[in-house]
Amino acid sequence: MVDTPQRLDLVALAGVSAALLALEVLLLRLFAFSHWHHFAGLAVSLALLGLGAAGTTLALAGRSRASRGDGWFLVGLLVTAAGFLLLLALQSRIALRPLFAGWRPGELARLLLVDLVAFLPFYGAGLAIGQVFLRWPGHTRSLYAANLLGGGLGSLGAAALLRLIPVEAALGVVAALLFALGLLLAGVRGRRGMAAAGLLGLALSVVVSIRPPAPAVSDVKALSRLRELPGVETLAVRPGLSGRLTLLRADSLRFAPGLSLRWPDAVPSLDAAVLGSDRVVPLPRQWPARGEHMAASLAGLPLELRPEGPVLVLGSSAWQTPVAAQGRALTWVEPDGRLLDILRARGAPAVGLRLVEDGAWRQLASPADGAYTLIAVDRAWEGGDAASEDYVLTDAGLALALERLAADGLLAVPLPLDYPPRHYPRLITTLERALQRQDVAVPGEHVAVLRGLQALLVLASPQPLDAQTIAALRRFAERWGFDMAWYPGMARAQANRLHRLDSPLFHDIAAAVFTEHPLPVAGQRFHHAPATLERPYPWRSLAWTEAPGLVRELGGRGWSFLDWTLLLSVLTTLVVALLAFLLILAPLGRLPAIRPPFARLSVAGYFGALGLGYILVELVFFQRLILHLGEPVLAASLVFATFLVGSGLGSAMSPESATRGSRRRIYAAVAAGLVLALVPFTAVVVLTAPALPLRALLLVGMMLPLAWAMGRPFPWALRQLAGQRRWIPWAWGINGFASVLGASLAPLISIHLGQATTLAVGTLCYLAAFAIAGRWLEER
Incomplete structure (x- = not known):
């Protein structure tokens, strides 16, 4: 077995990571189109649990040498790519109505089926990515760097694809690239069966990319209702970062909110641009328009x-x-x-x-x-x-x-x-x-x-x-x-x-x-x-203490007045926390005793704090940069790519040795990066004046040092577990669980306590990791 990852291994790792981040971006857009955005976040959060579950699987299987070979990585890669196609096939046939899941078991089963299928590609990617840290525990710097750099490129690539092609075609393209990567790796490593599977998957993905199946849309969505109007005609369908635009025309399309009931004449017919599947913007057929x-x-x-x-x-x-x-x-x-x-x-x-x-x-x-x-x-x-x-x-x-x-x-x-x-x-x-x-x-x-x-x-x-x-x-x-x-x-x-x-x-x-x-x-x-x-x-309208009385007073109508995004965010947090707890505990009986200076609780605390802190800081900067960039999807692409690429570079430059000096340097850089990044976080008008390219460049320049610094603590600590390699996937899985938990916690904290509080909690997580690392060094 080769003890050093080759260039092709790093490329393959970056490719799987890129596909994973692209899938996360594309799934949010796909789920928001096919069922409500409230449930899109819940579905993706549950799917992301696949990363942590993969860590648990690797921790349980870590005794087997087969878990540290090319076959295991290729299986994870192919499962990821196949999951893309299976998800597309399912989404084209099942139109979800999630609000009915509470009292219709059949609807709940359909919703869980879609979520389970979405879980598979994340689980496969988690197996592939987590396995390389188990296989080469002494090379965490280069591995984590490839992981993060690939993720950053995947985020940018997903945004670019969404501008050019529909989300379902974009999923097919990513799957094709992933199968092609698997075919290449399997061919070079002499895995003929895997190569054949990769070739078959590549051919199918190309077909799907050229003629993708259209996602099914619930019959209660605005797009479905408008399409059912008599004589409706679809004038155009255009992809875009903010969602698919469908331009419809029918003589019965008339919009006049705020019109007096005393108006005696007709209202002119208009075309309707449907953004995504719910937002409707009426457009005159020609200017000047009748008014x-x-x-x-x-x-x-x-x-x-x-x-x-x-x-x-x-x-x-x-x-x-x-x-x-x-x-x-x-x-x-x-x-x-x-x-x-x-x-x-x-x-x-x-x-x-x-x-x-x-x-x-x-x-x-x-x-x-x-x-x-x-x-x-x-x-x-x-x-x-x-x-x-x-x-x-x-x-x-x-x-x-x-x-x-x-x-x-x-x-x-x-x-x-x-x-x-x-x-x-x-x-x-x-x-x-x-x-x-x-x-x-x-x-x-x-x-x-x-x-x-x-x-x-x-x-x-x-x-x-x-x-x-x-x-x-x-x-x-x-x-x-x-x-x-x-x-x-x-x-x-x-x-x-x-x-x-x-x-x-x-x-x-x-x-x-x-x-x-x-x-x-x-x-x-x-x-x-x-x-x-x-x-x-x-x-945000939900007052938590008033919600029960509102539902009692208004009956069934009261449920429509509730902020379902907040309710489902709380539900997601609870479900993720429970599942994460169970999956973290699952492998403990099969793992060998951990040797000092480490302890199970300290390892869980350190890597959990890093995962939670990283995602909280990243997401709060995304929330605030909407102020400077205007478009949420653009802000998300810029922030996620900057943090992942910057962290990848920082990981590649992480210290090898575990000393008090290296610990101080790592966390001092995080503190300095936070100070610089506070400029776009606190500025209100200063960064709104320049043109968009210059403004984006300024924002990246202010966030990049922080992203670079935040990429260093994880590989530095993970390398210290190189002598106890079976604990590595467990630590990596905990980091993944904490990231998923933070993704649902970040909006809840910002909405109820403020964005500065979210940033403060993320900073406290890094302080906790700093303190735990200090205890490790004292006990050496």
């Missing part, structure tokens, strides 16, 4: 109140401010360039629309030539996920928008109407905080709220709303049948007149906030603290 109905719509009201001056629209949704603003100087900011390309092709620039592909925060923070008369946050109509960062709808973001307005300008934020109100109380408290940041003494004098049957519009101005504006609001509401929920000087008896509720709750909430009184009981059903830069999660 007569906007005169009776809440979407057109702000333009009627401020008929002159430039307009800024942030994001896109069914709330169609650009249609109402035709002929005005309008800047439309949308991060998805595919939507803008469609608009350009249909003549939008000819009617005064300036289309900008960028993030909303960056547009607000960038230097400007002048002030806007109206800023409409159209994307707020779509809502969002409880764990999704939205920095514009924080107190700092809304304050920034108010700064960009002319003195008499208006900020317009639309919301779908929920009863009891789910997001409205939090928007009002956040807006009050934003006005206070602008040194406004009486925030309530700057705000007006109108309510229709299904829509809510919140208006705010840097200056108190004057009598002329209030009179215009009341005339509009009277003419078109909308309820005034709040305006300066409004009496409670003037609310709740047309679309009657049990009480004028929307007025009472605004009155309570602006007079600094407690919210009414019904307004406290949901989380209502202001969204801040530290906790930029404006769509």
Whole structure:
């Protein structure tokens, strides 16, 4: 047996690692498309347990020399590649409805089947990757470096593939590359049976890449419902980082949220761009677009109140401010360039629309030539996920928008109407905080709220709303049948007149906030603290203590008001923790006694702390860099690739010897890297000005030293177990379990305690590892 890994071994290890990270990225996109994003995170977290389970398997099988040969590695590689194809085949035939799994055993069985199949490629990759550390325990630096560098390339490669081809085709391409790698390795090492399996898999993967099976979509998803409309036509299907874009056309596609019930005429037909399988953006078939109905719509009201001056629209949704603003100087900011390309092709620039592909925060923070008369946050109509960062709808973001307005300008934020109100109380408290940041003494004098049957519009101005504006609001509401929920000087008896509720709750909430009184009981059903830069999660509504009462009071309808992402994140954390505990304990009876200075608890503590700390730090930087880059998928690709490649380089340069000096140098570098990386973490405006390539380069430069430093503690410690090689896969598996646990913990900590707390917990994990390593050195 060769005692040194050859170049081909390192290439193969990097290839499996690249496939693993690519699979993680692609699975999130695939599962979010085929079933809800809430369940996508749960499914991938459970699948990632395959890495830790592989460590347990290797720890149990470590006595056999067969576990340290080419055959074991090739089996893991081929299982990974075959798992890609099996997962694709299953996803093309099973349309999941996960919300029904709680009371339909058949649906639960289908969901578990998909999760189990997703587990297989991670398990196979874990066998292949973990086996090399067991096989060559004295070469952890080069092995871990190849592992991380491959992972970084896989993350970038997955992002590149998603821009060019559908996710199902991307999975086929990765599987083909993996089978080709297995074919090469098996051929060189004389494994004819493995080579034949690799050749067969390669041929099948090529076919799948060219003609991939389309993922099945649940019948309750928006894409499925729209496809069932009579006469619907698919105009285009375009891949992209933010998900598949499907452009549909049918005469029955009509969208007019916020339209008065008194509007007497028809609403024009529109095309629908479906992003992923749930987000729907209506698009006019040609510009100029028909917009007569906007005169009776809440979407057109702000333009009627401020008929002159430039307009800024942030994001896109069914709330169609650009249609109402035709002929005005309008800047439309949308991060998805595919939507803008469609608009350009249909003549939008000819009617005064300036289309900008960028993030909303960056547009607000960038230097400007002048002030806007109206800023409409159209994307707020779509809502969002409880764990999704939205920095514009924080107190700092809304304050920034108010700064960009002319003195008499208006900020317009639309919301779908929920009863009891789910997001409205939090928007009002956040807006009050934003006005206070602008040194406004009486925030309530700057705000007006109108309510229709299904829509809510919140208006705010840097200056108190004057009598002329209030009179215009009341005339509009009277003419078109909308309820005034709040305006300066409004009496409670003037609310709740047309679309009657049990009480004028929307007025009472605004009155309570602006007079600094407690919210009414019904307004406290949901989380209502202001969204801040530290906790930029404006769509989080779940108040844990109120949830049981809400479900009891509303019955089955109450479950739809809960933040399922948070509930499933907690469930994932508990399930992962339990399974990890069982799988960590499983091999202990079969392992030999561990020799000093190590102890089972200290090994588990050290490698668990590293796994948890690494993923917490990595994910909190991903959360914060959305502020600077605008697009979450772009931020994820940049952060994950930087951390993995940087850590791979750091691993290759990790000290060989276990001394107090090497320990101090390793962890001092981590501390110094954290200090430098805090610049993009804490900066709000500084990094928003440069162009995207330069901004990305600056961010990488600030994170790379930290990533380099964080790649060194793991191989340094793992090499100290070289004399007790059967404990190596156990330690590696614990690191994997902790990483999976951290992936579900990171959003929970950030949402409830703040991003700085997540970073602090990650830092404490490295301090714990530093202390444990010190005990090892003292006991030598």
